[in-house]
Amino acid sequence: MSDAVLVIGGGIAGIQASLDLADMGKHVYLVEKSPSIGGRMAQLDKTFPTNDCSICILAPKMADCYDHSNTTILTYSEVKEITGSAGDFTVTVLKKARYVDAKKCTGCGECTEKCPAKAPDLFNMGLGTRKAAYLYFLQAVPRVALIDQEYCIRMTKGLTKDGKPRCGVCKDVCQAGAIDFDQQDEEITLNVGAIIIATGFDPYDPTSLTEYGYRRYKNVVTAMEYERLICASGPTGGHLKRLSADDRDPKTIAFIQCVGSRDLHHNKYCASVCCMHSTKEAILANEHDPEIHSYIFYIDIRASGKGFQDYVARAKKEYNVTYIRSRVAEIAQDAGENPVIWYEDTNSRQVKSMTVDLVVLATCMVPRTDAVGLAAITHTALDEYKFFQTSPLAPVDTTIPGIFACGYCQGPMDIPESVAQASAAAARAAEIVS
Template sequence: MLDAGRHPKIRILAYSEVEGLKGRDGNFEIKIRRKARYVKEDVCNACGMCVTKCPGRALDAFDMGLRKRTAIYLYFSQGIPAVMTIDPEHCIYFTKGRCRTCEKVCDKGAIDFEMKARVETYPVNAVILATGLDILDPSHLTHYGYGKLKNVITGLQYERLINATGPTGGHLERPSDGKLAKKVAYVQCVGSRDLNNCAYCSSVCCMYSIKDAMLAREHDPESDSYIFHTDLRNVGKWFQKYEKRAREEYGVNFIRGRVAQIEEDEECNPIVWYEDTRLQEVKALKVEMVVLATAATPAKGARGLARLLGVRTDPYGFIQTKPDEPADTSRPGIFACGFCKGPCDIPEAVSQASAAAERVAAFISQTAGV
């Protein structure tokens, strides 16, 4: 991402939305709404002075709501471009009419409360969709108790908890009481491979859960990790070896059986009910925290964007691509790569991106005669 940010021939229009696409056969005009971030992108250097003084607060979406951020914020520290954004819904000036503290402390003069969203059009020869994924909100799977039981969190929340730059500085402090979670259950297939929810395998959960379980053991060798899985679908090169390592070197416990229900005791310890299908026994396991490997879905806006661009999606909102040209969508000149066209992991997404770039090059040379 840093490479792309620095590249002289790549222009990143962050904090923007596509509003429309006109034209055909490599002669498109794309309309892009550049939302007002109330901070001048070319002036701000993300020094962070405003953040230290901003009185507004909102849940931090990047930290999966595990902590609060200020109303003026940097979405995440490695983001490109590294500039602040004011969230008008939580900014004291925008909601109550006075404050403007950030404006006062910014010695660069980067704050601009008068900034308006503007629509720009660009002539383009091709479009690549790479809108990525969102995760399924598992609240409606009431038997897992997400949203009701405090110590049941999603894989992405866990990712933030165990991350050194995360809200707990990388300590596995569980949400209910901040106690370090020593016994953690990782529940696979939450909404995935489920005909009532996402009837496909999200494909990344088995591997990231193994990684998560190993990380927990690395942080605290005394801890216990349990992975509850339907079938382990670690199908990539060396993936199985990774699982073997988790079992042998890290002592991660693997239990075959989809978790049926999660209950809670008086101390908010989740109790996981499941059938160990190998032993054919129904059991309950008391743990200190549960991590749900929730199904990955196409990004929330992907379906709308696809409609805007006139490309077909499947019933789940994944962009449809051609079987023989997996980067080509239903509309010539528009290509797709990564999770927006179907579940895939990072290495696969990277190779798909290269493929899409190559298809674009070929397309342009054919249509524009370069």
């Protein structure tokens, strides 16, 4: 029997579940695949309907979670195997080599500054580049750098004719002596009594909706890309710009709802947060530049949460946001790389076109691709959309006793709901390990 709990996924749900359990005196192992905890919420600029700075309200929780005496945070790590049953699970975790000694690294950023190799910046949704020696993002927790072995010159290029490594700048400049090219992946075995799955979502790739021209047209971006574009810590420093070479500031923005959602060719379900995040994004645009006029193309506005309807009303009244009832049929592009939207305005019953500066696709959110693998490892059932299966009167219980699921990995929900579920999952797990 073990009185520890394993939490898989270090987004807001995993962090909250860990904090609750740690505060109850239970030991928590939080396993996170990426180099930092924080998850999707860390990538958002603001949260609805309060327009709180997302990372500002998240960062203290990240720090609390990391610093808590009852937590062990395993970032850049993946769960490989789980055996046993409720009360006594044995878990194998693969802790991938960062090539940086976490105990020595101070997160000063010197290695990043001097590193000559560039890689796509995945935290910024691939917009812009970062270095091969990098900190996952500015407020990363733990604040420990790592080296991307796919892009590191030393690790990809082999030795010179004289048998010397081709690069090692990071090692040379690191005053803490933290760089360790000999570091190896590590396998860690944990014994826990309960498991909480909180693996979250991936944005749905809208490339297959060819009619919207994503990837074909530079000024058609996804909502997650937009979040990074408008965020002060994003690739443009928060200066909202078009992605075409003209670099122009957009003055008209169209937000297209239900992209790949409520659509039997893609995902049948409603992703539940897009009406609100598009409203928020349109408000933010206008806060950045009062000349910006946004248009939200929707089928029906689902503003069913505390303060949501007021938020929509305020967007219309105070932030120059126009809502147009229509599912957009097609996006074309004019000679100036401006997206041209074709739609039926269902109120006036006319097919119209509108030329805008920027289009933001509110893409569906789907369970992380590795949910399937994790379900196989844990023997838990997934539903038809690959969300972890739960039941109405046991909304955080998976199909396996002792294993719980919270947040977007088990169904569409927003941040407060994910947090509530995380606390519920923590309470359910605590029942087992007490």
